[in-house]
Amino acid sequence: MSLSADHPIDRPNQDAFGFDPFARAIAKSIAALVSPEGLVIGVHGPWGSGKSSAVNLIKYHLASADLKGAGDLTLLEFNPWWFSGADTLALAFFSELGSAISKSLPDKAKEAFQALGRKLGSASPLIEAAMNFATAGVAGGLSGGATKFVSDLLGGGRTVQEEHAELAKALRESNKRYLVIIDDLDRLSADDALLIFKLVKSVGRLPNVIYLMVFDRELTEAAVAERFPSEGAHFLEKIIQATFELPPPEADDLRNLLLGNVSRIMGDVEEDRLTRFMNIFFDVVAPNIARPRDVVRLTNALEVTWPAVAGDVDQADFLAVETFRLFWPQVHRAIYNNKALVCGHQLGFEPHALAKDECDRRLLASVPEAKQPDLRKALMRLFPALENAWSNRFYGADFGQEWRLQRRICVQAHFDPYFRFALSDQVAPATEIEAFIAHSGDGKFVREALRQALATPRRRRGTRAAILLDELTFRASQVPEANISPLVTAIFSIADELDVQADQAGALAIGDNQIRIHSLLNRLVGERLAVAERDAVLEEAAKHASLRWLVNFALRCVGQHEPKERERQRDEPLTSAEAAERLRALALARVEVAAAEGTFVQLPDFVSKLFRWRDLIGDGGVERVRGWLAEQLVDDAVVVALARSFVATGWTHAAGDVVARRITHLNRGTVEALVDPSAFRARIAELLANANLDVDSRGALEAFEGAWTQSDRGDFGD
Template sequence: MFKFLQRFKSSPKQNVLAADEAEIAPEPQDHAVGADVPIESVSQDAYGMNGFARAIARSILNARADEGLVYAINGPWGSGKSSAINLISRHLESTAKPEDLEIVNFNPWWFTSTEALTLAFFQELKSTIGKSLNEQARDAMATIGSRLSSAGPLLGGLAALLATPAAGTAVAGGASLIEKLTRSDTSVTKQHKVLVEALKAQPKRFVVVLDDIDRLSRDEALQIFKLVKSVGRLPNIVYVLAFDAKLAAEMISESFQGEGFSFLEKIIQASFDLPEPDRDDLKQKLLASVSEVIGDVPDEKMTRFGNLFFDAVMPLIKTPRDVVRLVNAFSLTFPAVKGEVDAADFLALEAMRVFSPTVHRAVRSNPSMLTGRQTERGFNQDLVKSLYDETFLNGLAQNDREIAQRSLRRLFPRLEAVWANTWHSGDQRWDRDRNVCSPKHFATYFSLSLKNDAISAVESNALIENAGIEGATRERLLQFLTQRRRNGGTRAALALEDLISRASDIPEQAVVTFLKDVFESADEIDVEVDHDQGMMAIANNNVRLHWLLNRVVRDRFPPEQRAEIIRATAPSAGLTWIVSLADRFRKAADEGGEESTSEHEEFVDEGTAEWLYELSLGRLRAASENGTLTEREDLTSLLFRWKDRAGVGEVRRWTDAQLGSANFVARVAYAAVKTTWSQGMSGFGFLGDAVPTRNVYVHVDPYSEIIDIDRFRSRVNELLASEQITDEQRKILKRFKDTPERDPDRMSR
């Protein structure tokens, strides 16, 4: 059960039972709502309907029915009319003796034509009420029924029933009835008088219950009202009809213009509107039922759950049937994504899907207008608001528009800027909590499965839980590296992004162990396939590691502790990562560490930055001496970093010696082939390009400072003419040779 159920719960209602009434004490309510069926007993009453039902039962028992009575229970679909009827019946049965009162239930839904309905109605009366009458009165009842149906269909129906072995006692004596009907010339008035006298002479009261009349076709509903009217003024017969008066009046008006309500008033002596369910009862029933599906909600998520529940869910709940519909939908869909989505978000969207399907479809179709941070700043706000109103609220009644707008603002904070002029800068919690407003998790809410190989909640939790175990993070990241995504790249990039959003969940005592693992695997997981492509390509796994470091260390620890953490973890870092880290800290130190004005804030003190810079130089020299530097794919980038630390001369002496190596030449040739993207922009009447253009060219000029370019080109030709290189090296060198040189004029356009 929800921890917050008590927080939202009102004072419990007292269920006081009269001492002289034989009622069953209420049992614990069953919140596992399933089929949309009416309740059968007082113990199932979750909406306080018992008092109303008991009052109606008392009225039926105490009212004079010398000339018959017709009660009507009025309420919209789903409001609990059938449940009220059942509770009325239970109270009647528990209070009156069987010899004093009998309940006759007639279900008009079982019959598909007015003739069959009429036949079945009178057969039901004959088989129940008729048992208390003499033969003359039973014949009178049959005669009245015959006058309300054409002779042909009625006789055909009786013949069909007689031919059915299952008809049994319900049509016993049917043959003699047909004979009497075909030769009867007695007036209905006389037969009615015979029936009245017979019913008045016997002491028993009959309660005839007809439910869901408003769900019949127009002709069938009219026939029911005609039947009740024809025998409604019979002594000791009380009819209890359940229907939506508004719908019934509209159906009647189709046949009798303007006579809908007046027609009903002529039939019904006592009409009662079903009391609206208490909002608190609906709320408690929904909360309790949903809690069985969700389980406990963490304390830190209770406020969001409450906001969505009261602004996005409860305004859509009007009747007990609404509770059933939502819980049934939620209980079938939520288990498929439990743990992968935010429960409150999912419940709100399910409520929207069930009760506001047009809004739900608009949400599903427009993630770019809803997720992430605002992109509308600077645009004409009236035009932006008009666009959002048209997309998400078009065609809704005013009250429904207000509900939909509040729901959308709760689910998608970005919309606060559209409808409330409040701007959000973004929140890492959206990703961490897997909210629908997160671009990474939006699709999961509608596909009922993880999309694009996303990191599952189980995998995410394992990364956090094992952060303090030496080697665990490294092992998992390398596993993700081997798992390719359907749309390109590896899942290692997704894992890093997930860790960024959950950095605050990593225990402080686990940070050093966690970072040692991350630093050690940094070079291995910085693969080219995880580099974003296109004009806006800024992210790669190296950049993601810097973002992760910001969240894990910079945002959580004071400067002196940051220095301790870096000194403890940096020695385990890969070569490229330690160089990248040292450059970042050295740049911040050179810029004076102006945190308020500099993009490169002072992460660590100047002494630690200088220590790391020297450490990275030592690592570069060691790699150059043991031959591992030549094997690296980012060789040329590292050469420039080496030059920055030790000067051109040291690097140039090493590269001059390495030009004799085919592997070194191939590495430089590979790096010299560049790829860029360009895209013609729209404006001033031009459509622009729908997709960017890929540009591939050779650009060796930047290397002239650290490499003898003329000798390098000569070596490329020598190696291509020799048989002493591998197929892969030949492929790289030939690509370099065949790719055009960079055209400065073209690239500047």
């Protein structure tokens, strides 16, 4: 990191804005001045326009041996912002002036310089008296009242007028000229800045002394208008004999410097994103860059903020948002406060005129009307959804996939890092995804990465495994083709581990990690491989698949070839019909083994797996499953597992409710399809009569009985 403290340049070869020709001309004019009498030259420009750089270049050329007339010129810099208050400023002014000028003067003149500084520095009212003196000219005298005031104040001795005359005589006879540079007047308070002008106009007006004063004319005239309403622009005209406005930098020079800084900090922009990057640069960033200091401000901001989010946000979007933060903070705040609006979740259904008015009200209410068209254009570059309101243009869902892949700010999941300078736990760092993809051919790496993600909870809900699977789905096209088979095999092998309650959606939402794996297969296998290749990859993975996932996946593949399913399905089945049958046979064989070994009953959601077993068998499946289950009811553990699995949990959302309500319910038809209800409830009653029954099992059995009773009444609330 290399932050700029806004240091001005001091050599022509550092000039990126074309200041040097201006500075060279001013230096040439100063060097050619003969016998100046307190001449004041002004260089003015807005705050941050590069005035100090121009002054440094003037000094550089005055120090050049090639500049005619500069040899007898002594430069003195007075920095008034080091001091504050009338007394201190006056004393410092003459102390600094005297330290440079009095070296070449006779002793009597030196004493006059010191005395003048002491007298003027002893009481600020003397400045006003000296102003009266300066108005009359160096050879003139103070008015009667002013002379008496000075004499009384000093209590005798030589007056300010006499000290000044002695000093002027010595300077006029000297063969030396002096250039006093007073920069950074912009940093002073209005009163202190006006005091410096008064000092220069009054007692500072001396033979062979030239002043170069650097200031913001607009600010200075505003201060004069406030303090001296009758003076206006005439105040500066009385003090400054020659004034020059610093030529503004060329817009291209400012933009090129900023682009160079951005490239250094943020790195190169990918070729396929370059056009959009430059569109955003010219529509959002460039209109706010009018002065060199604007470049420095934005550069320094990026130096601090970009490293925290590098690679995890879109470069163009981040540059634009930082521009809003620095130059339009009220719009920046409005964007942050209206995430759902700008990301499009509150647009699309309102009539066009209403949507436009709403967006104007919520995003641009604090912006002057003349600036609103430009800011609308800038905001639409970042948030395409706003084009719905402001230009009546709509985007399809395909664009959203691309925007999410690019981690654009218009995607709600990627919105917050642009403002918080850190990723939320709802998003995986790009480096993590890239590393996963790079190692996706290593089954051990894939399993360990997913297990680690599964063990990492998110702040609100769920695990990082869900985030990793989602990101992998969106980036499926980036997985090398050679890595597809080992990646799918690794995921199949731990699919049951990934099927955790934490990653299952709650009320009013759907989704779980098994659905995420199906989505990944669609993108990774279905969209990228020919059917023969898909069969080979998926059958190989199935050999290593965990049982529940294998059953789930095999039934999906078989179902895709059933007539009713084919009528609804527009996409091509994931496997061929022959491969689907082989997957069904493999899954059935694995279930039969588990049933025989007693592990099948231990599967979560036991009832659901019983129906899937039935579906795998096909004809005769009902009798086979019912017969096996009737034999198992002698086992207390099977009765408890069945009771637990028969009772389901769901969500309901009644009109007027703010949040959903959880409900438990039991489907009698499900029970009757698998067991004889009377015999099953008799076994439950038998177990509940056992005083030694453990608490967990008793709770499951009582929950079944309660749900059965509720089903009698038609009451399904929990």
